[in-house]
Amino acid sequence: MNLSITPGKNNVGAYINDIDLKSLDQNQAKEIKKILNQYGVIFIKKQYLDPEAYQNFAKTIGQPVVYPRLKSLDEKFPFINVIERKPDDKNLSFGSSWLHQDTSYLACNRPRYTMLMGIEIPVGQGNTIFSSGFNAYNKLPNDIKEKIKDATGVFSSAGPIAVTRLEREKEMGIQSSESMEAEHPIVIAVDGKKTLYVSPGHLIKIKNVKDDEAEYLKNYLVDQVNKEEFIFSYEWDKGDICLWDNLSILHMASEIKNCRRVMHRITIK
């Protein structure tokens, strides 16, 4: 069987159409995971899953993990984190301002996938912005591809995005953890296709390139993944699910002002 899919804007990810995740069979689950790895991000409209069904769907993709930086829904659903934006929140939204790939600052056991479901969605704002590392890599000039073929990035939890995180932790009364740092190759292959792993929100340095070109290449790659032609700004409806592979897809939250927005998030290994 073949699920019906429609590519997202600018060929970023794919919508999976005509599916009800509440009554998923094993073949469909397998096919969804295949589409996810091929396209990097999938969009499934209006599913309205209850916490049990949502957590069960996550388990068809991989092992959900507890994400200690965010509060859990409750004891029964430790894997579901609630991301809530209140109308009077003044600081930046969680994960906004910088495209990033979640937890790139971990050396090993990086959770691979992140999933969100829209619970309360404001009208006209609060999009999630995705950038395709596959497309950004493909369109690089050959000389840049050559220069970065063995490059590694140094990724830090104290990188550019940390300002948002620190504000958020302070607001939630969480004791800030020590910063973490890891190195990973910049060019990786997912399902045989090369993609850019540059997580601008965490990237602090590029190594294994000519010393005098390191800063230039870092800025070049950050600009590349931010180009409009590789971006899809996803407009949420209540009940929608977005599920992405942090190896091949970059994301960030857009700014939200004076309204309430609630998402349920699950991180998956």
Ligand SMILES: [Fe+2]
């Ligand atoms: Fe994120």
